[in-house]
Structure formats: structure tokens, C-alpha cells
Amino acid sequence: MIITNTKTYEDTYKHKGLRIQLVSQLRDRGITDEKILGAISFIPRHWFLDNAFTEHAYQDKAFDIGQEQTISQPYMVALQTQLLSVKPKQKILEIGTGSAYQAVMLAYMGAEVYSVEIDPVLHESAKNMLKVLDDKLHKGTSFFQKNIKLFLADGTQGLPDFAPFDGILVTAGAPEMPEPYLMQVLKGGSIIIPIGTAKKQKINRFTRVDTNEFVREQLEDCSFVPLLGENGWGKTK
Numbered sequence: 001m002i003i004t005n006t007k008t009y010e011d012t013y014k015h016k017g018l019r020i021q022l023v024s025q026l027r028d029r030g031i032t033d034e035k036i037l038g039a040i041s042f043i044p045r046h047w048f049l050d051n052a053f054t055e056h057a058y059q060d061k062a063f064d065i066g067q068e069q070t071i072s073q074p075y076m077v078a079l080q081t082q083l084l085s086v087k088p089k090q091k092i093l094e095i096g097t098g099s100a101y102q103a104v105m106l107a108y109m110g111a112e113v114y115s116v117e118i119d120p121v122l123h124e125s126a127k128n129m130l131k132v133l134d135d136k137l138h139k140g141t142s143f144f145q146k147n148i149k150l151f152l153a154d155g156t157q158g159l160p161d162f163a164p165f166d167g168i169l170v171t172a173g174a175p176e177m178p179e180p181y182l183m184q185v186l187k188g189g190s191i192i193i194p195i196g197t198a199k200k201q202k203i204n205r206f207t208r209v210d211t212n213e214f215v216r217e218q219l220e221d222c223s224f225v226p227l228l229g230e231n232g233w234g235k236t237k
Helices: 013-028 034-042 051-056 074-084 101-108 120-137 143-147
Strands: 063-066 069-071 091-095 112-117 148-152 165-170 185-196 201-210 213-222
Touching: 013 034, 013 074, 034 074, 034 101, 051 063, 063 120, 074 101, 074 165, 074 185, 074 201, 074 213, 091 101, 101 112, 101 120, 101 143, 101 148, 112 120, 120 143, 120 148, 143 148
Parallel strands: 091 112, 091 165, 112 148, 165 185
Antiparallel strands: 063 069, 185 201, 201 213
16 A cells, blocks of 8 residues: 655644643643653644644544544543653553554653554554654654664564563553563563453553562543454454
């Protein structure tokens, strides 16, 4: 499939002002990590969306990105990232690359990101997005392409060849915790994952406290697209 890119990737004072307003809203909802808020303020979310959604990109809503997938609402992106307690140089596994917005946030915060996408169209689109960001935001360097490694695979298997990870962040709703993730996170690390039905879930945080022991916290209600794959909702849509 040929992906045609007709966007101009402008980032106007209006867009930047809307990001500042969004950051204020997220503070009011309990997002306190300044690194996360700084990333949201810096990264042009409208670049990750179809032109039809550009004027609405800084509303706290999820938007369709094609292939029956969405870019998560900013609050959920920020909340999951805050729950993961990301630190510079940490090795983070992201399940569900989607638009690449979440992966870019993690990389901006200093993480080494391994991101897995099951859909080939979204995988190719994400690769193109990283090139655009490097060209437009990093003056032709390869910052995002170097710090975000993209994989086309069944994300419910994790990435055993690159494990262990300091943290795992899942951006789709699972019926239960996929067993492979439990074997791929370091002691002290967390897995942030929505668990529930195909339409309604709760954000869960599993923190590894010993070799075979995890502490589970069930947190906010949420609604993510289904996690596709062998250990999710199946391999097909």
C-alpha cells in the first residue's frame, strides 16, 4: 500500500496556545508530572491526525486514525504515562503503536522505546511520522527514529528477544493480562494495561515486587480499542 502524505505540518501560535490550554486542563484532572505536561505542550498532536480533525486536536478526546483504531485522549495518554513513572534512559515496551503519539511522548521524556503494532498500515504510517518529526522538530536529526524502535508483530506476545523492560505500557483493552508481559518486566517495574470487556475497561497497574510476585492496582474506568492478538481478542478484527 502506498501512503500519500499531503499534510503541511504547520505549528502555529494558535496550535501552541491550544496545547497550553490542554496542559491546564490536564493539571486540573490530576496530572502532576511536569515532564509529561512539557511533552504535551511541545508535541504537535494535530500532526498525528487526519486533516479533518486538525481543528479539534487539542480537545481531550480520542480520534479515529483509520484501521478501526484511535489516538487516545490526552488525559489517558498522560495518566498511563504518569502511572508508569518514566525516567530517562529507561527501556519501555509500548504495545499498540497506533499513531505513534504515545511513543513520541515517551521518547521525548528520555525513554528508549520499543513499540509494537499489529496493523501494517499503521506501522508504516508511524515510521513516516517519526521521519517527519525528526525533520520538523529536530532539524533533520534522527532523534525519534533512533530512540523509538518500531516492530510489526503480535503485541500480545511482547518482545521476548529484547526483554527485560523497565516498564510496559499497553494502549488497547485486554480481556486479561497476557502472560508474556509478566516475564518481560524487571523487578520494580510496572505494566500499565486496560483490562475488561472489548468496550469498557479499568486501567490496571501491575508492579513486580519479586521474581514471581506482582502487586495489582485497579484504577480508573476507561474505554480503549480491543487489544488484538493471540493473547488478546484474537488475530483478526
